[in-house]
Amino acid sequence: MPISRFVEYEEAPPEVRAVYDxxxxxxxxxxxNNFWKAIAQHPPTLKRTWESLKxxxxxxxxxxxxxxxxxVAVSATNGCDYCINSHTAxxxxxxxxxxxxxxxxxxxAMANETNAMAAAYQVELDERLREAARRA
Amino acid sequence: MPISRFVEYEEAPPEVRAVYDxxxxxxxxxxxNNFWKAIAQHPPTLKRTWESLKxxxxxxxxxxxxxxxxxVAVSATNGCDYCINSHTAxxxxxxxxxxxxxxxxxxxAMANETNAMAAAYQVELDERLREAARRA
Amino acid sequence: MPISRFVEYEEAPPEVRAVYDxxxxxxxxxxxNNFWKAIAQHPPTLKRTWESLKxxxxxxxxxxxxxxxxxVAVSATNGCDYCINSHTAxxxxxxxxxxxxxxxxxxxAMANETNAMAAAYQVELDERLREAARRA
Amino acid sequence: MPISRFVEYEEAPPEVRAVYDxxxxxxxxxxxNNFWKAIAQHPPTLKRTWESLKxxxxxxxxxxxxxxxxxVAVSATNGCDYCINSHTAxxxxxxxxxxxxxxxxxxxAMANETNAMAAAYQVELDERLREAARRA
Amino acid sequence: MPISRFVEYEEAPPEVRAVYDxxxxxxxxxxxNNFWKAIAQHPPTLKRTWESLKxxxxxxxxxxxxxxxxxVAVSATNGCDYCINSHTAxxxxxxxxxxxxxxxxxxxAMANETNAMAAAYQVELDERLREAARRA
Amino acid sequence: MPISRFVEYEEAPPEVRAVYDxxxxxxxxxxxNNFWKAIAQHPPTLKRTWESLKxxxxxxxxxxxxxxxxxVAVSATNGCDYCINSHTAxxxxxxxxxxxxxxxxxxxAMANETNAMAAAYQVELDERLREAARRA
Numbered sequence: 001m002p003i004s005r006f007v008e009y010e011e012a013p014p015e016v017r018a019v020y021d022x023x024x025x026x027x028x029x030x031x032x033n034n035f036w037k038a039i040a041q042h043p044p045t046l047k048r049t050w051e052s053l054k055x056x057x058x059x060x061x062x063x064x065x066x067x068x069x070x071x072v073a074v075s076a077t078n079g080c081d082y083c084i085n086s087h088t089a090x091x092x093x094x095x096x097x098x099x100x101x102x103x104x105x106x107x108x109a110m111a112n113e114t115n116a117m118a119a120a121y122q123v124e125l126d127e128r129l130r131e132a133a134r135r136a
Numbered sequence: 137m138p139i140s141r142f143v144e145y146e147e148a149p150p151e152v153r154a155v156y157d158x159x160x161x162x163x164x165x166x167x168x169n170n171f172w173k174a175i176a177q178h179p180p181t182l183k184r185t186w187e188s189l190k191x192x193x194x195x196x197x198x199x200x201x202x203x204x205x206x207x208v209a210v211s212a213t214n215g216c217d218y219c220i221n222s223h224t225a226x227x228x229x230x231x232x233x234x235x236x237x238x239x240x241x242x243x244x245a246m247a248n249e250t251n252a253m254a255a256a257y258q259v260e261l262d263e264r265l266r267e268a269a270r271r272a
Numbered sequence: 273m274p275i276s277r278f279v280e281y282e283e284a285p286p287e288v289r290a291v292y293d294x295x296x297x298x299x300x301x302x303x304x305n306n307f308w309k310a311i312a313q314h315p316p317t318l319k320r321t322w323e324s325l326k327x328x329x330x331x332x333x334x335x336x337x338x339x340x341x342x343x344v345a346v347s348a349t350n351g352c353d354y355c356i357n358s359h360t361a362x363x364x365x366x367x368x369x370x371x372x373x374x375x376x377x378x379x380x381a382m383a384n385e386t387n388a389m390a391a392a393y394q395v396e397l398d399e400r401l402r403e404a405a406r407r408a
Numbered sequence: 409m410p411i412s413r414f415v416e417y418e419e420a421p422p423e424v425r426a427v428y429d430x431x432x433x434x435x436x437x438x439x440x441n442n443f444w445k446a447i448a449q450h451p452p453t454l455k456r457t458w459e460s461l462k463x464x465x466x467x468x469x470x471x472x473x474x475x476x477x478x479x480v481a482v483s484a485t486n487g488c489d490y491c492i493n494s495h496t497a498x499x500x501x502x503x504x505x506x507x508x509x510x511x512x513x514x515x516x517a518m519a520n521e522t523n524a525m526a527a528a529y530q531v532e533l534d535e536r537l538r539e540a541a542r543r544a
Numbered sequence: 545m546p547i548s549r550f551v552e553y554e555e556a557p558p559e560v561r562a563v564y565d566x567x568x569x570x571x572x573x574x575x576x577n578n579f580w581k582a583i584a585q586h587p588p589t590l591k592r593t594w595e596s597l598k599x600x601x602x603x604x605x606x607x608x609x610x611x612x613x614x615x616v617a618v619s620a621t622n623g624c625d626y627c628i629n630s631h632t633a634x635x636x637x638x639x640x641x642x643x644x645x646x647x648x649x650x651x652x653a654m655a656n657e658t659n660a661m662a663a664a665y666q667v668e669l670d671e672r673l674r675e676a677a678r679r680a
Numbered sequence: 681m682p683i684s685r686f687v688e689y690e691e692a693p694p695e696v697r698a699v700y701d702x703x704x705x706x707x708x709x710x711x712x713n714n715f716w717k718a719i720a721q722h723p724p725t726l727k728r729t730w731e732s733l734k735x736x737x738x739x740x741x742x743x744x745x746x747x748x749x750x751x752v753a754v755s756a757t758n759g760c761d762y763c764i765n766s767h768t769a770x771x772x773x774x775x776x777x778x779x780x781x782x783x784x785x786x787x788x789a790m791a792n793e794t795n796a797m798a799a800a801y802q803v804e805l806d807e808r809l810r811e812a813a814r815r816a
Contacts (some may be wrong), residue, residue, distance in 0.1 A: 579801075622795045632812075646741075647740050651750045676769035
């Protein structure tokens with residue numbers, strides 16, 4: 001620890017197994033990916049993180065594919081390889097095509113460029129945009 | 137400069153006016169927001185950035201509202217206030233509701249949390265996820 | 273360079289050896305880790321960095337274990353693998369237990385989440401908090 | 409939204425009031441700071457975030473003052489003004505002195521410097537450090 | 545995808561070959577590095593990115609070596625290994641010596657340190673500096 | 681604290697005055713900017729930071745104007761307003777023209793874009809580039 005030491009199902013205490021079971025049931029798969037097995041070293045972190053993620057990523061006003069693409073966008077911005085891959089996989093499973101992924105990555109790259117420009121030029125916010133951002 | 141000094145339409149050289157005209161025509165509005173007026177201090181940057189943005193944000197495999205939401209996700213991760221506001225405004229104009237925005241921000245926050253966890257625990261990528269990320 | 277090319281003790285010029293000797297003496301060990309051997313390619317950087325680090329990490333109002341944990345927190349936030357490992361090792365040597373590390377990482381993850389939220393929602397600072405932050 | 413629009417207690421729906429009541433009771437104060445009033449625009453985010461934070465920041469293997477200092481370290485690294493202030497205030501309330509804060513910020517600055525160096529020099533991790541980081 | 549799957553010259557469609565040919569001609573070399581072969585999965589991204597980069601990095605008010613060093617500075621700050629290496633290689637080709645690289649990296653590290661300090665201390669900008677930054 | 685509380689010359693203890701005197705003498709000016717007055721709350725941090733900065737920014741293999749431009753590049757990438765302004769002012773004083781600044785910011789923006797792309801596509805480093813980066 002913190003270098004990934006995985007808690008395998010066989011050796012896991014009951015509260016960890018319960019989360020693993022819920023992950024597999026929710027996703028309809030029969031295995032648990034390394035992220036969960038790594039943070040399972042601290043069972044309360046495992047439980048809290050899984051429950052939060054399950055709630056946040058559930059179908060709602062946005063569909064799950066869009067949510068997974070947003071996750072990829074943040075992960076690419078932060079340079080998190082694990083997260084880019086795991087959420088790209090999830091987005092594909094939810095229907096993202098190659099063409100969608102390519103456009104997603106183009107937007108992410110462009111956003112990182114214009115974010116740097118706005119910071120560098122220290123652009124003052126237009127009152128009209130402030131109002132438009134606030135209003136539904 | 138770099139503190140925002142704006143190039144107003146009236147004082148702008150022809151190559152800058154041409155970009156301003158295209159921005160207004162493309163968006164169907166009669167004004168140009170500060171970001172463009174700030175980077176217009178360097179006309180080649182203005183032209184290149186606008187043309188890239190126009191191409192990237194055009195309707196394609198992803199619809200423009202989703203693209204604007206991805207822009208908000210990156211901007212919130214980078215803490216760029218100008219960009220959060222300008223792209224939230226654009227996403228609303230493209231149809232994003234309050235409920236969608238709230239879910240978007242919840243995903244962004246969660247992604248920043250799990251990105252930090254994956255980095256901290258240095259989780260090794262599962263071979264299965266690598267394959268699944270690669271395949272359409 | 274910049275890919276790590278290490279300056280080994282045997283080949284090191286006297287000003288580099290002097291720093292290496294001080295590192296080993298200060299830490300009570302008989303080897304120098306790669307970070308120092310990499311930056312020793314530029315002896316003034318080696319000397320300045322080591323002297324600053326030694327001063328900053330010395331026992332003071334905060335004990336060394338807490339300082340090492342703060343170093344881990346920043347390194348995880350920046351996604352610096354080398355630094356996460358080297359300072360986790362140092363924190364353990366200074367007394368950090370597994371339970372402490374797990375709580376540390378949970379705080380780091382949570383902080384990255386709420387930082388993103390505060391940025392996304394652009395929350396205005398409460399006057400009371402501003403005052404409370406300022407006062408001892 | 410997302411620019412902070414606050415949900416005041418008087419206008420809050422019952423599920424938001426319940427969280428506000430718990431925040432005030434847990435902290436022994438009679439007001440709620442803007443962060444919570446901003447994210448209360450999305451009641452499930454408010455509830456989930458508060459419950460996670462309460463669990464993560466509770467007294468455990470690390471004392472609350474240290475946890476608040478870790479929060480300040482991450483927030484300074486991410487440049488989140490709101491979070492720097494709110495958690496500095498909380499750390500002070502938990503006993504952090506000026507001298508402790510100054511050392512904390514010196515460590516944060518130094519960590520950001522050496523993180524950048526390790527990235528720039530792409531230093532390969534020492535096997536000995538990897539082992540030492542892993543072992544309690 | 546997005547894990548690097550490379551589009552080799554032999555299998556590339558004509559619009560990709562045209563960009564590859566221009567990259568090789570512009571740089572006076574007979575091969576194309578992986579970055580371009582990876583983003584060539586999306587030909588419009590390849591074309592737009594190459595044309596932007598060629599324009600931005602061309603000799604102008606700043607000489608190409610300085611531009612490549614600026615690229616290294618940003619890449620080290622973002623922790624992008626690929627970019628650190630590719631632009632260090634380009635800067636060397638343009639004349640950067642070891643001594644220059646070492647000073648560059650020292651500045652990058654120092655800047656990351658003082659950036660964190662300015663954020664942590666939330667230093668208010670001096671009116672005199674604001675004026676001086678604005679004026680040529 | 682940490683919100684900027686400035687240590688003015690008149691009230692400063694001797695070790696702080698000595699640093700202020702050296703800053704003014706080195707720069708040939710008769711005032712001290714807020715950054716130093718803020719960190720002077722912790723005299724050892726003031727002294728260590730000033731001495732490091734003076735050493736790093738001194739004329740060497742790179743001229744001071746280039747070093748200040750590198751500082752601006754890192755500061756824009758990190759979104760540090762204070763630092764963007766103070767180092768833009770310093771770069772101008774050292775000879776940077778408007779045209780140079782505009783090209784500098786274009787490179788910074790482009791670098792942030794391609795850094796995000798390389799992360800998103802997880803491009804594997806070319807062996808040839810690794811070799812070329814290493815060799816002077």
